[in-house]
Structures are given as C-alpha cells and as structure tokens.
Amino acid sequence: MTCLALWMPQLDQIFVTASHWLLSYLPAALQPLASAILSVAAIIVAFATLFALTTLLERKGLGRMQNRYGPNRVGPCGLFQPLADGVKSLTKEDIVPIRADRAVHFMAPVLLVAASFMGYAVLPIGRNMIMVDMNAGVLFFFAVGSLMELAVFMAGWSSRSKYSLLGAMRAIAQMISYEVPLVLASIVVLMQAGSLSTVSIVNMQASYSGIWPHWFVFTPWGFAGFVLFMIAATAESNRSPFDLPEGESEIIAGYYTEYSGFKFALFFLGEYIGMFATSGMAITLFLGGWSAPFSFLAWVPSYLWFFAKLLTIIAIFIWVRGTLPRLRMDQLMNLAWQFMLPMTLFNLIIAGVWHFMPGGLLRWLVCSTMVVVPCILFGGGLKRKKKFQIRTYHFSQ
Amino acid sequence: MVGEGILKGLAETARNFFGSYVSKDRLTTVQYPEQREPQIEATRDFPFLVYDGADWQQGMRCVACQICEKECPPKCIYIDKSKDKKPDAFGKSQFYPATFNIDISVCMSCQICVEVCPFDAIKMDVDYHLSSDNRFGGLMLNKQRLSKSNEYYNAIHPTEAAAVDAQRAEEKAKLDAKAKAAADAKAAADAKAAAESSLAQFAPNQSAAGDPQ
Amino acid sequence: MSTATHSAASFELEQATEPGMDQLLEIAMGPQHPSTHGVFRMNVLLDGERVVRLKPVFGYLHRNHEKIAENETYLGSMPYTDRLDYMCPLTNNWAYALAVEKLAGITVPERAEYLRVITGELTRLQNHACLIGFLMQDMGASGTPLMYAFRQREIILDLFEALTGARMMCNYMRFGGCRVDLPAGWLDQAKKVVAEFPLFLDEYERLLVSNEILMDRTQDVGVLSAELAISAGISGPMARASGVDYDIRKVDRYSIYDRFNFRVPLGSHGDVYDRFMIRVLEMRESVSILQQAMRDIPEGPIVDPKTKIRGFRPKPGEAYGRIEAPKGELGFYLVSDGSPNPYRYRVRPPSLINLTILEDLCLGRNVADVVVILGSIDIVMGEVDR
Amino acid sequence: MTASFMILAVLTVAGTVSAMGLRNAVHCVLALALSFAGIAMLYLQLGAQFVGFTQILVYVGAVAILAVFAIMMTHNDKPMALPDSHAAWVAGCVVAVAVFAVLTRAIVSSTTAVQIQTQTVAPQPGVTVQQIGDALLHRFVVPLEIMGVLLTAALIGAVVIAMDRREEMK
Helix, strand or coil: CHHHHHHHHHHHCHHHHHHHHHHCCCCCCCHHHHHHHHHHHHHHHHHHHHHHHHHHHHHHHHHHHCCCCCCCCCCHHHCCHHHHHHHHHHHCCCCCCCCCCHHHHHHHHHHHHHHHHHHHHHCCCECCECCCCCCCHHHHHHHHHHHHHHHHHHHHHHCCCHHHHHHHHHHHHHHHHHHHHHHHHHHHHHHHHCCCCHHHHHHHHCCEECCEECCHHHCHHHHHHHHHHHHHHHHHCCCCCCCHHHCHHHHCCHHHCCCCHHHHHHHHHHHHHHHHHHHHHHHHHHCCCCCCCCHHHCCCCHHHHHHHHHHHHHHHHHHHHHHCCCCCHHHHHHHHHHHHHHHHHHHHHHHHHHHHCCCCHHHHHHHHHHHHHHHHHHHHHHHHHHCCCCCCCEEEC | CCCHHHHHHHHHHHHHHHHHHHCHHHCCCCCCCCCCCCCCCCCCCCEEEEECCCCHHHHECCCCCCHHHHHCCCCCEEEEEEEEEEECCCCCEEEEEEEEEEECCCCCCCCHHHHHCCCCCEEECCCCCCCCCCCCHHHEECHHHHEEEHHHHHHHCHHHHHHHHHHHHHHHHHHHHHHHHHHHHHHHHHHHHHHHHHHHCCCCCHHHHHCCC | CCCCCCCCCCCHHHHHHCCCHHHCEEEEECCCCCCCCCCCEEEEEEECCEEEEEEEECCCCCCCHHHHHHCCCCHHHHHHHHCCCCCCHHHHHHHHHHHHHHHHCCCCCHHHHHHHHHHHHHHHHHHHHHHHHHHHHHCCCCCHHHHHHHHHHHHHHHHHHHHHCCCCCCCCEECCEECCCCCCCHHHHHHHHHHHHHHHHHHHHHHHCCCHHHHHHHCCCCCCCHHHHHHCCCCCHHHHHCCCCCCHHHHCCCCCHHHCCCCEEECCCCCHHHHHHHHHHHHHHHHHHHHHHHHHCCCCCCECCCCCCCCCCCCCEEEEEEEEECCEEEEEEEEECCCCCEEEEEEECHHHHHHCCHHHHHCCCEHHHHHHHHHHHCCCHHHHHC | CCHHHHHHHHHHHHHHHHHHHCCCHHHHHHHHHHHHHHHHHHHHHCCCHHHHHHHHHHHHHHHHHHHHHHHHHCCCCCCCCCCCCCHHHHHHHHHHHHHHHHHHHHHHHCHHHHHHHHCCCCCCCCCCHHHHHHHHHCCCHHHHHHHHHHHHHHHHHHHHHHHHHHHHHC
16 A cells, blocks of 8 residues: 555656656757657547547447447447548548639648647646646637637638538637637636646646645636536537537538548547547636546546546537537527626626635625526526427317 | 526436446347347248248249239239149149249339239248349349248248148148049949949940039 | 529529529538438528528439329239338328228228227327437437437337338238238237337427427427418328317228327417427327227228229229328329229328428528428428329 | 748748739638738747737637638639739839838837847747736726727627618518
8 A cells, every 4th residue: 555655656747757768868959859749749649549439439328328339349349440430531532522622622621630739738637747838828728729710611611512611601600609708718717826827727726625626616606617618618619519510410511511531530530639628628727637536536647537537528528419409500699699708707707706705605605696696697588588488288179 | 497408308318328228128229140130920021932842843832823923013023834734732733933033123022922822822031131242133033042942931920821831731621522522423433334334335325424524 | 602503493593683692502402411301402592591592302202103003903002102101101001092992982890990090000109209300310419319219110110010011111901901910919019019108208308398409499490370381281290280270080080080089289389399299299199099999909800801802993983082191181092994903093192292381481591490390391202202 | 040930931921922922812811821820930939928829819710710701701702813004013012111121120229129139048938928917907907998998889889780781681
C-alpha cells in the first residue's frame, strides 16, 4: 500500500517524465521544436483513438437504446469496427462533383480537422500536461473554434450542390448564433478565476473542502453556466438535437453531401474532434479539469480523470442523440436568442452577486433563486409564445 | 416546465438501454448465420415439385396438365408436355413434364399454383438461401432442381403434408378398392366366363355385357 | 445556381416569366432523398428555406397494376394487391375481395369475417406504429422510435407469417373467405401480442407525446382545414385529424364492424401533431376491436364452398368495394363482362388522394416542415404510383 | 528576421495580393481570410496574444464570414470582369505606396519598435491580457461603455429595419 502511494505520483507524471527523458537526449536548440512535435503527436494519437472508440461506443449505445446489438462482428465485441470503417473510407473512391471548386473542395476538410485539433493546445489533460500554457488560453480556444465556420462554408460552397449550400448556410448561422452564448457562458468562470489561462482555472478548482472539490459546477451560477455551455456546445458541434446542418432527413448530409471516401471521414473526424475539444473545455471550465471528484480519490492519475469526465460527457451526448428529434431552424434561433442569450447574460449578474455576497446558506439561497426564476420565466416565455401543449381528444359517438 | 417531456424521453431510452442488458427478449435481432429463427410451419417462398419414392423421375407427381402455367399471375412457369406416358404414383399411365422450369426471379411466391394444382404436385419451399452468381440461369430452376421428395415436404410442412398424404392415401385406397373391385369383377367375370365358356358358343354376347369397363 | 433540366416538373418557366422568381432556389427533393418515403420527388422552390412553390412528381414506381389486372384472372390479381401498399397487404386483399364479392354476390362465412377483422386490425396496428416511427425519423430522431415500432411490427409480422406463410406479401384473402384457417396456437399467441401492445403504446407516449421538441415541431404545422379535407376527398386518419367524422367502418358498417364497440378519435386542429395523436389513439381502439374479435370468433368454415378457385366468371356488371384501410379509404372498382378477367379494374388509393393537398400544406413552411408534413400524410409509393 | 517571420510575411502578402487579383469573389474572400490569419500570426510572434486571438476571432471568424454571406446574398458566383482601363490599377498602386510610406515612417520613428529590434531574444508578452482588461475597465471605461452603447444601438436598429422588411413581405 505504501508502495502504491509512493508510485502513484510517479504514474501521474509518467508522460511528463517520459517526455523530459526523451528530450534530454536532444541538443538544447532542438528541444522546443521536439517538445512541440511530441505533444502534437501525443494529442493526435490520443484523440484520434478516442474518436475511433467513440464511433464504436456511439453505435453500440444507440443500438442498445434501440434494442439492437450494434456492431459486434469485427473483432471481439466489434472492437475493430472503427479500423474496418477507416480502411473502408480510405479505399473508397473519392468523388468530386464536376462543377465543384476542386481546390476549395479539397481544402475544406483539411482546414476543419486542423482547426478542430488546434483547440487542444490549451486543454490541460492532466497535471502539468498541457501543450502551451497560454496567458489567453480560453480566448485562443474560441478563436480557433471560429475557424471551423470558414471550413464549413468552404465545404458547402465549393461543392456546388444546393443541399450543401443550404447545409452550409444553416451551419454558419447556427455556429455564429451559438458562439455568443458559448462564450458568455464561459465568462462567469473567467470572472471567478480572474484569468484566461486554463491552467490557473483548473488549479483554482483542484482544491477540496473536506472531501468535496471546489468545482465551479457546484455553485448555482456554475451549474447554470455548465448547462448553458453544454447546450451551446451541442449546437456548436452540430450534435443532435441541433444537427440541422447535416439533418439527413431534410438536406441529405448538409455541407458534406458531396464528399465521399476519406474526405468524408475527415469531416466526421473533425466534427468529433471538435466535440471532444468543446467538451474538454467544459470540463476545464466547470468540472475541475483533471482534478478528482473526491479528495480521497486524488491518488488516481489526473489524466484518467480528464478522460473519464470526457467519456461521461460523450455518453450524455449519445444518450441525447438517441432520444430527441431535431429542432427546426427558427426554433433553434429562438432558443439561442430568446433563452440562451438572456440566461447567459443573467448568469453574469448571478456570478457577480455570488462573488460579492458573504459565503453561507443565504448566498446559496439567493443565487439559486436567481437561477431558477429567470429559467422558468424565459423558458415559459418560449413555451407560451408558441402555445404548444399536450392536447386532449374527443371521440365521435 | 420546459424540458419535462425531454427528461421523460431520456428516462425511457435509458430504461431501454439498461433493459437490453437485463432482459434478452428485448433484443429481437437474430445473429443470423450462427443463429436461426425457428422455422414457422406456414412459411413459403418458392414452389417445388413433389415426388414419391426414391427416384425423382419415376415418382414425379406432376402430369404436365399445365394448369399452374396458365394460372400463374406473373407467368413464371414453363412446361413442355412429354410425348410418351409413364405410370404415376397411382399406377395410372400419365403424361409427364418434359421440361418444367420456374423462373424464381419472376416468381412472387403467391402460391396460386399450389392452390390450383389438382395433383398435389407443386408445393411451396422454405429454402431462402438462393443467391447465385449467375443472374439469369442461376434463378431459372429446372425440373431436377425443383424436384424434392415427399419426405422433404413432410419435414418442412408437417401438418399440411400429413393432410395431403392422408388424402392421397384415401384416394389411392379408393382407387385400389376400385381397381380391386374391378379386378375382382374381372376375375369373377373371367371365372364366370370360364365356367360359361362351355356355353359361350351358345350365347356369345353375354361375356361382353359382364365386362365392367 | 443551376436549374434542373427536367422540363415539365421544374420551375424554369415560372422563373423565366414571373418577376422575382429567378432569385429563388429550386431543389429537387427526391427521387433519391432520405425521407421521401420511396421514390417520390418534390420540386421545391425556396426563398431562403421558405417554400414558395412545390410540385410533387411521381410515377417512378409505376408498375401498370391496373392494366395487368385486366389481363389476369380475378384471383390472379390478388397477389398483386399485396404490393400496392406493401405496409398493409391484408387490408388491400380485403378491399379487393370485398369488391369481387359484391360483383359476384358471394357471401362470406362468419369465421372468415372474424379472421378478416383480426388480420385487418393487426395490419392497422403495425402500419400506424411504423408510420409514427417514420415520422420521427423524418424529424431526425436517430431511429429510436422507429426501432421500437419495428420491434413491435416484427412480432405482428411473425403472426402474419404463421397464418399466411408470408410476412408482407400475404395473399391471404379469397373471394368468399380466407385461404387457410388459423394454425394451432395462433389465437393464443395473437391474444398475447395484442395484450402487450398497449405497453408498447405507453412506452411510445412516454418517449414522445409530451416531448417539447416534438410538440414544437408538429403543432400548427401543416394545418389542414376540415373544408379542404372534405373537398379534396381526404380520408382516413388524416381527415379525422382535421375533425371530419368519417370512418368507413362506421359509415358503411361493412363486414362485421357493427358488432364491435369502438370509438373514432377526432382531432380539432388538423396539424401534424393531431395526425400523430389520432394514430396513437386509433391503435388503442384497434386493440379493443381485436380483443373483442378474438373473444367472439366462432367455429365454422372459412370460405364459401360455392366459390370456385378456377374458372371464376362473375356475371356482367360493376361493383365498387371499399374499406377503411390504415391510410384511408381504399376502394376497388371492377367492371365485369362475364369473362374470367375484369373488363376494367381501378384502384382508389388513399395515399394518392391524400397526397394531392401536399402543396397547400407546405406553402410558406420550412424545408424541415415539408419533410414532416409528407411523413404525416402517410404515403406508400407502391400505392401512389401503382 | 527569423524564418517564421519570413514565412508568415510571404503568406500574408500572398493572401492580400490574391485577394485583390483573383477572379472569383469567394476565392478573394478566402484569400483575405488567409491574410487576416497571417497578420494574427504576426501579432502572436510579437507576443501580443490578445490582439492576435482577437484578430482571428473577429476578422477570420466574423468579418470573413460576413463578407462571404454578402457575396452569397447577391447570388453572384460568376467570375468578375476585369476593369477595362489600367487607371484604377495605377491609382490603387499610388495609394498603396503612399500608405506604405507613411506607415514605414511612423514605425521607424517609433521608439519602442527600435527598442524591440535591438533585443535579440523574443520578449515575453509585454502587455498581458489582465493589464488590457484593467486598462479597459479603469482608465478607458467611459469610451468602452460609449462604444458598447453605440454597438447595441446599431444592433437594435438593424433588428428594427429587418423587422420592418419582414412585415412588408407579409
């Protein structure tokens, strides 16, 4: 047991130590470059594997929700299914529409994947495991996130397909609309932390009172912010029920209708990588990053906690996808501007009140009320305006 | 409260998710090549020709009456009647199909041929493993491929086949009885004729009147 | 953007002549589109995502059913009727058998009538369940409701297979009765299935009925007024969702429907949500009919012994037989000249007639609504194109 | 003059040149986005993280998309005709040279720029995000608020105009 306690911190830092050890063999001049390449390679390998795993989990989870088995043929429990999918998409014919803008058509998926991977530079995956501890890390994250819109537009426009164009229009309108609440929802954390650096945000949450951690999600404003952030993140990553840009029953596959083979797979990859990145940001901002949920579990290596939280959020995404039908464009916009935006703005005030009120039960009470009341108000307003209700029916004779 | 219905729906899918691990009868999927659904007795897909006994050519029930060819809605049966005759299961001398082809790429498994067949010669099969790499020839089944034994028929449709067999046995018994009666009558007539042969020269018309034919 | 060059169906002419139209985007939804329920095509003229014009184009699945039937014997057309609305073959059989029985003056034995009601209502159950699944699929629900519906449909199809020998192409009804009697144990199995069906409906309702997104997507979308429904000849659940009290089971009292106690649910808004809910409620009523029928079914012959399979020649005359199929009024019109083939054979398909008002429902709505409205009409292209 | 600066500079200039020279309007916008991104990178190289990221967020993420939307709305995806005369080209070049000259003079005469040039190692960010925030909310709080009010007014005005048009269409 003591041996374990001695080794756990070592295990926690095993990747950091390994990278230092590797770098020590290189001349000092090359070390920064090699360090960057090493980190990039690690991130790409880790998250591409997670992508493969998620496609499998998603199909299996959806299958189970629908009382099916899901993929179970390739390898044990269908474990090699993503591999088979990858080989399939690589060997498939790459079709480019004859009137398409070939250069832009080619660049769109590349830009999308590149942009979606860039966000990981500022995500602290474990203790001391961050690629660049930037002063303005959160800002960087949202800045590269906005690059994805451009990639989506390029894909939609260059295909010269009407469905692609409609999909691109939907996607851009949706991403721009939800970027506002996404950023505003995260501002409450920045207010509390007083920093844009992801490392210091996580460090602030990585302490405990008793066994309970100081995660921001365990405050009224933090909880509201987390829920709002997750809704906006769902919309940003085009997940159901906000998957309008690729709503297959309406506009085939949206902006990647005209993509096939490996380019299609790249879009798929980019989308999931983007989803992991936003989920990772949500974990960093609200769920304490790599910190353990209870103080007595702090011996478990930190990166495991990060991935455990990430997988939990992914599971929720899959669960929601398996349940809900898709929203319509105007409803999506209504939700963004009539509910999300006022709620996030109001949440800023709540966070301010929390900050300046003395700690205690009263603060909890006041802030919780301040969260619940506008939520009911705005939500009720949304519902009242549309006048939808469960109806009763009568029978003839 | 907004979201109540959504949460209810989420609870429902979660129930199904965990339920699929707990109760196996939720999962209706059959893992096909390893696992098969039990054969439902009434199932039908494509027709086949029934033969009695061991030799398919000898025991073929079909007498090439061509009723099924006429009644088949998509006209997928092609029959050529034989020039000569052979004895059927009842011992009667009948025509037989020189060719009997069914194009099962056209057949729509309606089993009207089965219903109209007066000889119980054509029945519905249950074999659904029909893939062939030959698009035209592969699905054009000839007489030999169509012929299946009565035992096979009994195995795939036991109730129906038992009824058919009983009916045929009855018919055969009737025919046998008739034949026996005829034979008896003939024997009696022969005996009588033999007995009366001495008198035949005196009454030549009587034996002809006693013949049952 | 380029315009499609399918002359008659496209909006080229309007776009060239009418002012302001050339700014609009024309998209051809179908025949290869994930949610056109087969090979249906809608040419939609869009202003942004708002529908300005809509032209339905069909005929991609035309199989010359009516002309083929004129060259078939009366019985020979029976298997073809399975393939009209392939979701509910047994009600198609029934409607055709009814028309021929009217033409030839054949009576149907008691037990056969019960068998027809049982199989017909089971058909209605699986059709409505699947329709709601498809509708949710069109709304983007990742297949979960559809899979639940299909799970239930499989169970009912197993019953059909055990009875008729085929899951979908049943070819079960005959003039003057049914082809085969119930196999041993079938009735008990069916009773069990019917008794468990409300559990599935409860599950469905928990999953969907109070879902805010569903209500938001369907309420006040594709509103069909009762007047339009009547003047356009809409029938079935679609008309009833608009408040038109018209159920042929009650109006004609054909077969033995007057013996059963069931209610006809009516909607008041005529929107997609009403069409969805009416079907859920109808399924519950069907369950009640089934329970009564399976309780009361008498012993006896299943086919009128006087009718012949071969050489069936009705007297010259004409007849129109109709039933309340799951999708609406399904009618067969037959003219006989005394020969073994019908002189004229005509189908009145509910899918086609209900589809005629598609543009009226869709104008001014979103692309997303078009798909949902089309889904709520409940069409099967096999029946529309014939 | 590090290698990375050279690459970024070439990229930025190439983007700008193609933004002016390409025939297809959408290509022009994409090239412009490239040059915006290049400029952002240059800011980052200078250690100005806040300005760099804001450049990406605002210019690449919003302005370029806005331009793209504007092009899409006009439904003009045909290649543009080249100007007939070279007069516009000449005038444009003259203006460009003049601006370049002025900017060069301003930069050269700036004392901080000279200071940084003399340093050999790239400096740590001279101004942190925190300092910018403090400055905005203390010293420049009034201008900030005025700008906020102005932008809000513009936003509401745009909404009002759009609503009027919607009414007309009905």
